[in-house]
Amino acid sequence: MKFLDWFLLLFIFAFTILRSVEAQNQAGFISLDCGLVPENTTYVENTINITYKSDADYIDSGSVGKIKDAYKTQFQQQLWSLRSFPDGQRNCYNVNVTANSKYLIRGSFVYGNYDGLNQLPSFDLHIGPNKWSSVTIKGVANFSMTEIIHVVTQERLQVCLVKTGPTTPFISSLELRPLPNQSYVTETGSLTRFARVFFSTSSSVIRYEEDPNDQVWSPFLNTYTKTISTDNHVDTSLSFYEVPQAVIRTAGVPANASEPWSIWWTLDETTQLSYVYMHFAEVQTLKANDIREFNITYNGGIRWYAWLRPESLKISSFASRRAMSSPDGKFNFTFTMTGNSTLPPLLNALEIYTVVDLLQLETVKDEVSAMRNIKKTYGLNKKVSWQGDPCVPQLYRWEGLNCSYPDSEPSRIISLNLNGSELNGTITSDISKLTQLIELDLSKNDLSGDIPAFFADMKLLKLINVSGNPKLNLTVPGSLQERINSKSLTLVLDGTTIPTVKGKSSKSPVVAIAASVAGVFALIIIVAIFFVVRKKKPERNTDPGPPSASPGIAKSETRSSNPSIISKDRRITYSEVLKMTNNFQRVLGKGGFGTVYHGNLDDAEVAVKMLSHSSAQGYKEFKAEVELLLRVHHRHLVGLVGYCDDGDNLALIYEYMANGDLRENMSGKRGGNVLTWENRMQIAVESAQGLEYLHNGCRPPMVHRDVKTTNILLTERYGAKLADFGLSRSFPIDGECHVSTVVAGTPGYLDPEYYRTNWLSEKSDVYSFGVVLLEIVTNQPVIDKTRERPHINEWVGFMLTKGDIRSIIDPKLMGDYDTNGAWKIVELAMACVNPSSNQRPKMAHVVMELNECVALEIARRQGSQEMYSNNSLDYSLSEFAPGAR
Numbered sequence: 001m002k003f004l005d006w007f008l009l010l011f012i013f014a015f016t017i018l019r020s021v022e023a024q025n026q027a028g029f030i031s032l033d034c035g036l037v038p039e040n041t042t043y044v045e046n047t048i049n050i051t052y053k054s055d056a057d058y059i060d061s062g063s064v065g066k067i068k069d070a071y072k073t074q075f076q077q078q079l080w081s082l083r084s085f086p087d088g089q090r091n092c093y094n095v096n097v098t099a100n101s102k103y104l105i106r107g108s109f110v111y112g113n114y115d116g117l118n119q120l121p122s123f124d125l126h127i128g129p130n131k132w133s134s135v136t137i138k139g140v141a142n143f144s145m146t147e148i149i150h151v152v153t154q155e156r157l158q159v160c161l162v163k164t165g166p167t168t169p170f171i172s173s174l175e176l177r178p179l180p181n182q183s184y185v186t187e188t189g190s191l192t193r194f195a196r197v198f199f200s201t202s203s204s205v206i207r208y209e210e211d212p213n214d215q216v217w218s219p220f221l222n223t224y225t226k227t228i229s230t231d232n233h234v235d236t237s238l239s240f241y242e243v244p245q246a247v248i249r250t251a252g253v254p255a256n257a258s259e260p261w262s263i264w265w266t267l268d269e270t271t272q273l274s275y276v277y278m279h280f281a282e283v284q285t286l287k288a289n290d291i292r293e294f295n296i297t298y299n300g301g302i303r304w305y306a307w308l309r310p311e312s313l314k315i316s317s318f319a320s321r322r323a324m325s326s327p328d329g330k331f332n333f334t335f336t337m338t339g340n341s342t343l344p345p346l347l348n349a350l351e352i353y354t355v356v357d358l359l360q361l362e363t364v365k366d367e368v369s370a371m372r373n374i375k376k377t378y379g380l381n382k383k384v385s386w387q388g389d390p391c392v393p394q395l396y397r398w399e400g401l402n403c404s405y406p407d408s409e410p411s412r413i414i415s416l417n418l419n420g421s422e423l424n425g426t427i428t429s430d431i432s433k434l435t436q437l438i439e440l441d442l443s444k445n446d447l448s449g450d451i452p453a454f455f456a457d458m459k460l461l462k463l464i465n466v467s468g469n470p471k472l473n474l475t476v477p478g479s480l481q482e483r484i485n486s487k488s489l490t491l492v493l494d495g496t497t498i499p500t501v502k503g504k505s506s507k508s509p510v511v512a513i514a515a516s517v518a519g520v521f522a523l524i525i526i527v528a529i530f531f532v533v534r535k536k537k538p539e540r541n542t543d544p545g546p547p548s549a550s551p552g553i554a555k556s557e558t559r560s561s562n563p564s565i566i567s568k569d570r571r572i573t574y575s576e577v578l579k580m581t582n583n584f585q586r587v588l589g590k591g592g593f594g595t596v597y598h599g600n601l602d603d604a605e606v607a608v609k610m611l612s613h614s615s616a617q618g619y620k621e622f623k624a625e626v627e628l629l630l631r632v633h634h635r636h637l638v639g640l641v642g643y644c645d646d647g648d649n650l651a652l653i654y655e656y657m658a659n660g661d662l663r664e665n666m667s668g669k670r671g672g673n674v675l676t677w678e679n680r681m682q683i684a685v686e687s688a689q690g691l692e693y694l695h696n697g698c699r700p701p702m703v704h705r706d707v708k709t710t711n712i713l714l715t716e717r718y719g720a721k722l723a724d725f726g727l728s729r730s731f732p733i734d735g736e737c738h739v740s741t742v743v744a745g746t747p748g749y750l751d752p753e754y755y756r757t758n759w760l761s762e763k764s765d766v767y768s769f770g771v772v773l774l775e776i777v778t779n780q781p782v783i784d785k786t787r788e789r790p791h792i793n794e795w796v797g798f799m800l801t802k803g804d805i806r807s808i809i810d811p812k813l814m815g816d817y818d819t820n821g822a823w824k825i826v827e828l829a830m831a832c833v834n835p836s837s838n839q840r841p842k843m844a845h846v847v848m849e850l851n852e853c854v855a856l857e858i859a860r861r862q863g864s865q866e867m868y869s870n871n872s873l874d875y876s877l878s879e880f881a882p883g884a885r
């Protein structure tokens with residue numbers, strides 16, 4: 001029995017609500033009818049007596065829409081209009097809430113063919129920086145809703161709709177209801193509702209005003225259950241759970257009193273953690289000799305509660321004190337009369353929630369509000385990516401920002417690039433609240449007023465660019481000039497007005513003053529300085545964070561004609577290479593354009609790739625790779641340690657990847673170790689992150705062009721990094737997204753559309769990555785002429801028509817994997833290798849899906865450990881202390 005389906009079915013037939021018992025006020029309720037116009041309209045919803053208003057004050061993006069008239073009659077007014085989000089990956093509602101309090105947050109969705117496309121959308125909902133749930137609309141006139149019980153930590157809550165595919169996210173209504181802080185307590189995470197039911201023959205849903213917190217209760221009954229009820233008042237005053245009278249006054253009892261009574265359900269995802277709440281009250285007037293007493297066990301005898309005697313006309317609520325899980329997602333609760341009991345068991349109401357882990361921390365509060373003020377001051381609403389949290393998740397970081405991502409601490413903003421953003425007015429003091437800022441680019445705007453003195457107090461600030469603001473008064477405040485003189489800060493101004501430089505400033509090479517025409521030259525100098533500064537930091541390659549070059553600077557860097565200016569420091573002579581490799585003693589393998597040797601550089605192991613002299617394209621590719629690698633740093637991309645450009649001898653020196661490439665590991669060439677499913681999921685997600693970074697994280701974005709298993713290298717601990725950017729090409733992102741070049745790549749992995757049309761886009765990498773995913777899952781050769789279907793895509797497609805996932809998964813895994821995860825990843829891979837590039841997902845989406853596969857696998861492992869460890873098999877009574885008495 002799936003409660004959810006039953007519930008949704010009922011919900012469609014409007015809320016035929018029972019008579020109001022106690023009028024309540026709607027204190028703290030936020031009830032938004034999304035897309036309601038005109039914006040100042042409010043109305044009281046029929047039957048539930050809740051006042052809804054337009055969402056216009058809570059969001060500054062999206063378009064309003066209305067479901068087709070034909071569908072209106074089935075739904076309440078709050079579901080007639082909606083707001084959709086054709087632009088931007090992530091669009092967010094900002095709601096004022098009370099910090100550190102618990103809320104029930106509910107999103108409702110009715111598609112109703114509002115856009116005339118008859119195409120059912122699916123997308124994700126996020127709460128702050130974390131995913132809350134996926135929304136998949138199942139029919140044109142189907143109602144869906146999703147709820148979360150969540151403790152908000154700040155005064156602002158963000159609810160975001162995130163695009164995950166070709167369809168457009170939308171929302172019909174958004175509701176927030178404060179809940180008592182003592183209710184629904186979890187060890188970790190927030191709760192999404194799986195079921196909230198009471199036992200009744202009626203088909204009416206109960207919510208406000210019966211339920212003062214506007215929780216929605218659905219009636220439930222099956223053939224094994226009948227109901228009993230009372231007209232008397234049931235005392236609920238001492239409970240944290242404000243269960244409405246209409247719910248608690250009725251109870252389910254077994255239809256056949258002599259048999260044990262069971263209630264069961266299957267969670268949508270196996271091994272999900274969940275919490276169960278049961279509410280009891282005796283609603284029958286007991287005779288002198290009557291005893292109603294029962295035990296509750298689940299899944300074949302695990303004790304949940306023993307000797308339970310519901311109190312007469314008084315609620316007792318029981319909650320699982322710990323998250324529960326079951327290996328197959330199935331739960332079967334059995335209620336058994338004890339020996340002395342004369343009456344069968346009873347249950348008045350049941351709630352089931354699954355746990356959503358919200359692991360990402362929000363960016364530091366003051367910086368978030370500073371960024372929001374900056375957005376408002378300069379009217380930057382048109383920046384589509386400026387929605388939700390500025391830094392997290394990294395994937396949706398605001399355009400022009402760079403952030404630090406320390407472990408288990410909130411993110412901070414470290415660079416802000418508002419180059420060419422049509423800023424006017426003065427430079428806002430909100431910038432001073434970004435205390436970790438290292439680089440600030442305000443160039444090419446229409447700013448006026450003074451250069452503020454507060455820049456001097458921003459201790460970490462190293463580079464400020466205010467060039468190209470003709471109205472700006474270029475007088476440099478004294479304190480700032482001091483910092484410039486002490487070389488702790490670089491200020492880039494227009495040459496048109498020479499700033500007053502005190503004393504011996506002519507000696508100071510750090511002040512880069514450039515006329516706009518000479519901008520390129522100035523930038524080269526800045527870049528040079530920047531690299532010198534960076535070079536001084538000792539732990540370069542261990543730094544897992546994002547590149548700290550500001551995007552504006554990085555952009556001009558690629559235009560600079562002479563890359564050796566920027567990287568002399570890592571240039572190594574041929575004789576050093578000979579020494580390093582001990583005269584090329586140990587060969588690691590043959591890479592893209594030459595042989596790779598093992599070497600030692602400053603006590604660290606490195607891989608030295610020598611470029612073969614015969615390689616025709618050699619020098620060009622070499623320079624391309626040096627330029628790229630020096631610019632690109634990501635923990636899932638193989639890092640460049642140095643390079644050699646010494647006459648005819650060209651070499652690239654990379655960090656050493658102890659476990660070789662993925663292909664070797666899959667084929668068993670490196671000893672007999674079989675990569676576990678968890679290893680494989682981790683490798684998949686990490687290499688996807690590397691690729692996603694190339695596509696979206698670096699400026700300008702890049703296409704790898706040669707994604708394959710031999711280009712995925714593994715560290716000592718089987719962390720994955722993407723290698724070989726020899727073929728990478730930057731590609732423009734706006735307008736034209738294609739670059740025409742000579743087709744390059746590896747047979748089997750090569751995007752057929754790219755091969756045919758010669759048009760390159762990042763979707764070609766997605767194709768190749770899909771092939772890699774299929775290899776990871778199946779461990780089959782990409783092309784095998786002896787197979788009925790030689791190419792792996794065709795083979796998997798063919799095998800899938802038989803419907804048995806097990807026949808395609810690598811037999812070496814011996815069945816030790818999560819079947820749901822396997823389906824998910826195979827479906828994802830098949831979407832990636834779609835012949836039409838338009839139909840393929842973006843890497844951002846691939847990363848998200850793979851993260852879910854990893855989570856499934858981790859949950860599976862933990863779940864099975866928990867279920868089979870001794871202490872959880874026999875729950876003791878104390879773990880289920882009553883939630884109220």
Ligand SMILES: *[C@@H]1O[C@H](CO)[C@@H](O)[C@H](O)[C@H]1NC(C)=O
Nearest residue numbers: 037038039040041042043054
């Ligand atoms: C809504 O705004 C319009 C124009 O701005 C005004 O004419 C109308 O009276 C307002 N309605 C309400 C209910 O305030």
Ligand SMILES: *[C@@H]1O[C@H](CO)[C@@H](O)[C@H](O)[C@H]1NC(C)=O
Nearest residue numbers: 020023024025026049050209
């Ligand atoms: C609707 O709610 C208001 C207060 O929010 C209350 O005054 C009124 O009596 C309620 N109406 C009904 C029919 O319950």
Ligand SMILES: *[C@@H]1O[C@H](CO)[C@@H](O)[C@H](O)[C@H]1NC(C)=O
Nearest residue numbers: 057058094095096097155156
């Ligand atoms: C939320 O609070 C801020 C300041 O606390 C205020 O400026 C803003 O108008 C509020 N927004 C809404 C929709 O109430």
Ligand SMILES: *[C@@H]1O[C@H](CO)[C@@H](O)[C@H](O)[C@H]1NC(C)=O
Nearest residue numbers: 008012138139140141142143
């Ligand atoms: C969609 O709604 C219709 C009734 O409107 C129902 O018959 C159908 O089962 C629903 N589909 C899904 C997938 O829930």
Ligand SMILES: *[C@@H]1O[C@H](CO)[C@@H](O)[C@H](O)[C@H]1NC(C)=O
Nearest residue numbers: 260262264300301332333334
């Ligand atoms: C639930 O458990 C009871 C008792 O163990 C059993 O009789 C019943 O068949 C089970 N129901 C399901 C659906 O597994």
Ligand SMILES: *[C@@H]1O[C@H](CO)[C@@H](O)[C@H](O)[C@H]1NC(C)=O
Nearest residue numbers: 295303306307336337338339
């Ligand atoms: C009820 O649970 C108690 C404690 O586990 C146990 O001793 C008793 O035998 C159970 N009674 C029945 C009928 O299962």
Ligand SMILES: *[C@@H]1O[C@H](CO)[C@@H](O)[C@H](O)[C@H]1NC(C)=O
Nearest residue numbers: 291293306307338339340341
């Ligand atoms: C059951 O009833 C008997 C006799 O009335 C009594 O001695 C015994 O303690 C009762 N058992 C429980 C568990 O209440």
Ligand SMILES: *[C@@H]1O[C@H](CO)[C@@H](O)[C@H](O)[C@H]1NC(C)=O
Nearest residue numbers: 378379422423424425426448
């Ligand atoms: C900035 O520009 C906007 C529109 O372009 C204008 O409305 C506003 O008055 C300007 N502000 C200042 C301070 O010039």
Ligand SMILES: *[C@@H]1O[C@H](CO)[C@@H](O)[C@H](O)[C@H]1NC(C)=O
Nearest residue numbers: 449450451472473474475476
């Ligand atoms: C620029 O600012 C300085 C100091 O505030 C002031 O003395 C000077 O007159 C200003 N120049 C212009 C052109 O407004």
